Amino acid sequence: MGPEHKRLEFSVGLFLIVGLFCLGYLSFRLGHFSFGKNRYDVIALFPTVSGLKTKAEVTMAGVPIGEVDKVMLKDGRAEVIMSINKNVKLEEDSIASIKTMGIIGEKYVSITPGASDNYLQDGGIIRDTQPPIDIESLISRFVFGSMENKKPSE
Amino acid sequence: MVNPVRSLGAYSLRQVISAGRLGVFFFCTIRGIIRPPGKFWPTVKQIQFIGTKSFAVIGFTAAFTGMVLALQGYHTLTRFGSEGWLGSAVGLSLIRELGPVLSALMVTGRAGSAMAAEIGIMRIEEQIDALECMAIDPYSYLITPRFIASVICLPLLTSFCDALGILGGYVIGVKLLGVNEGSFWDGLISSIDWSDLYMGLVKSVCFSLLIVWVCTYKGFYAGVDEGSFGPEQVGRATTEAVVISSIAVLIGDYVITSILL
Amino acid sequence: MESTRARVPIAAPRESALSHDRPGTLQRMTAENITENIIEIRGLNSFYNSRQVIFDISFAIPKHQITVIMGVSGSGKTTVFRHLIGLKRTAAGQITVDGQDLGSFSETMLMQYRRKIGVLFQSGALFNSLSLSGNIAIPLRVHTNLAFETIRIMALMKLNLVGLAEFCDYMPSQISGGMKKRAGLARALIMDPEVLFVDEPSSGLDPITAAGLDRLILKLREVYEMTIVVVTHELESAFKIADRIVVMDNGRVMAAGRPKEILASKDPRVMQFLAREADPLKVHVDAYYDRLLGEARRSI
Numbered sequence: 001m002g003p004e005h006k007r008l009e010f011s012v013g014l015f016l017i018v019g020l021f022c023l024g025y026l027s028f029r030l031g032h033f034s035f036g037k038n039r040y041d042v043i044a045l046f047p048t049v050s051g052l053k054t055k056a057e058v059t060m061a062g063v064p065i066g067e068v069d070k071v072m073l074k075d076g077r078a079e080v081i082m083s084i085n086k087n088v089k090l091e092e093d094s095i096a097s098i099k100t101m102g103i104i105g106e107k108y109v110s111i112t113p114g115a116s117d118n119y120l121q122d123g124g125i126i127r128d129t130q131p132p133i134d135i136e137s138l139i140s141r142f143v144f145g146s147m148e149n150k151k152p153s154e
Numbered sequence: 155m156v157n158p159v160r161s162l163g164a165y166s167l168r169q170v171i172s173a174g175r176l177g178v179f180f181f182c183t184i185r186g187i188i189r190p191p192g193k194f195w196p197t198v199k200q201i202q203f204i205g206t207k208s209f210a211v212i213g214f215t216a217a218f219t220g221m222v223l224a225l226q227g228y229h230t231l232t233r234f235g236s237e238g239w240l241g242s243a244v245g246l247s248l249i250r251e252l253g254p255v256l257s258a259l260m261v262t263g264r265a266g267s268a269m270a271a272e273i274g275i276m277r278i279e280e281q282i283d284a285l286e287c288m289a290i291d292p293y294s295y296l297i298t299p300r301f302i303a304s305v306i307c308l309p310l311l312t313s314f315c316d317a318l319g320i321l322g323g324y325v326i327g328v329k330l331l332g333v334n335e336g337s338f339w340d341g342l343i344s345s346i347d348w349s350d351l352y353m354g355l356v357k358s359v360c361f362s363l364l365i366v367w368v369c370t371y372k373g374f375y376a377g378v379d380e381g382s383f384g385p386e387q388v389g390r391a392t393t394e395a396v397v398i399s400s401i402a403v404l405i406g407d408y409v410i411t412s413i414l415l
Numbered sequence: 416m417e418s419t420r421a422r423v424p425i426a427a428p429r430e431s432a433l434s435h436d437r438p439g440t441l442q443r444m445t446a447e448n449i450t451e452n453i454i455e456i457r458g459l460n461s462f463y464n465s466r467q468v469i470f471d472i473s474f475a476i477p478k479h480q481i482t483v484i485m486g487v488s489g490s491g492k493t494t495v496f497r498h499l500i501g502l503k504r505t506a507a508g509q510i511t512v513d514g515q516d517l518g519s520f521s522e523t524m525l526m527q528y529r530r531k532i533g534v535l536f537q538s539g540a541l542f543n544s545l546s547l548s549g550n551i552a553i554p555l556r557v558h559t560n561l562a563f564e565t566i567r568i569m570a571l572m573k574l575n576l577v578g579l580a581e582f583c584d585y586m587p588s589q590i591s592g593g594m595k596k597r598a599g600l601a602r603a604l605i606m607d608p609e610v611l612f613v614d615e616p617s618s619g620l621d622p623i624t625a626a627g628l629d630r631l632i633l634k635l636r637e638v639y640e641m642t643i644v645v646v647t648h649e650l651e652s653a654f655k656i657a658d659r660i661v662v663m664d665n666g667r668v669m670a671a672g673r674p675k676e677i678l679a680s681k682d683p684r685v686m687q688f689l690a691r692e693a694d695p696l697k698v699h700v701d702a703y704y705d706r707l708l709g710e711a712r713r714s715i
Binding site: 014016019025 | 198199201202205206209245249307309310311313314316317318342343344346347348351
Binding site: 190191275276279280281283284286287288289290295381 | 464500501526534538541542543553556602
């Protein structure tokens, strides 16, 4: 085969390599695409989640350690299933609370470590939870004043 | 003496027939995958034509689109003091929408029009008839390699477009406008996940089929309805191919988005 | 008038030398006496959209002979040609090939039929993206498992037959119209067909090139005993090569028979047709060009 063929092969090869590289980069870097499962699920029950969405971040000490997988209703309460990175271990008495980034920012779940020696397994339940602060009632209390003049706990 | 009912009937009949022909065309092309002749080298040649040669034009389009997205996004987001979201704004709009659509439109303009013209010329110069008379399935010989090649090429070109667009957005956003580099990448990485990429890929595969289907069909039947085979029929076929496949891409984009969201 | 027309074939080159006027050789005898028909057309009607273009025509194509279908533009000869090579399916009437009905062929049978025929289209129908040898090798590449080199050698042999061996690596865009037709002929011959169909061999060619192509067609009949069907509007070349002539007009067969029978026809329409077309033959090249030019204008 002549040089014409070599050029064809070269240019097509170049195209395929660059294209596949871009695809691979996007999938692995941005798509959080991974082979095999390197996360485990924990469940937390909240009285209200007020706008927590799936894919919201789960953090510990401000560092992302996983994301919210599912938010559903269970016995009148909100059940939140989170997937947590395998290398992060959560104590049984960890506390999960829903917080907001900034004033109008997104909701996220913050987990505060506990002191127990027992760690949560896949499907384990966090018993100790704190609902989100209701910003609207907070603001209205601030604007219209409050008879008790009581400061919010957070 | 035009009877409106009769002409309406004839018109609808023609439309039904051409829809059927479009379907048969697709079927014959897919059937061509398992039929001789061998398709390896023709497909490689088409990959070069559709893929490699579209690199430059898609690169330019993507880079400048990413840049302008960053510029526009920055000015909107600074009003809310949330320019940290620039990365995710650029990334999401590129990966979900602009990457697939822009690559598809560029491929239509560059390769689709050429395909329609090339096959149209083969039709008017009796080359397709000649293929049939050589007992060679013209679908399998001419159309199938183009189908395979564009289904391979467009997702890759789309990924290239996404990557280059994000790079363009990065250069303008971070290097020129001074958005924090960490928040640009963090916003990008945290807001995009596999389902966004999946949507982009599904779109690009569907678009590639739409484009190659419309363009080769238009070329293949250039002048057949008129019964005259001349250069103007090829010209018309090419124009129609580009217009119809561009519109089909945009409509398809809406349909796929509404299904997948 | 009669003598003028009779002069046409005699003025033709050596090979054609009007064999049907001298039935001397054994080969001639065979062809003359045993006229086995390879293709028969019976009562063929054909429609274009809803317009009828072929009206109930019947004729036969004898084996090992050259049949010329002749007529002016729009006479329906090209439609008949497309029916014969299976590009247009018969709606009414019958075309039989070796006794089998072409219209009832399944796709596989049609493919098999087409492997046994070779077709040369008007412009040669070469693929612009392939070199001459690449073009000619297509049927071998697709239908056989021969090695790359073998295919190339076979392609070169056919190119040599049409006198284009030294152009094997040229692209179709680099060669003249006449060469394209000859290359197309080589491609039509590559599978050694039993029947060769030729559409307008001399259209758009200068007289010398056209004569060369006619000579090639005659050689194929002589050497390979091929059955050849030629569609043409050129009287000169028709009478030079034909064993049988079918004259068509307005979708009907006006006359059919041996060339001398056609020439001797007393049918006024046939005579008019022959006279009109044969007239310029009395003069030479310049008038021929004028006529070609006129035809080109008319067709535009």
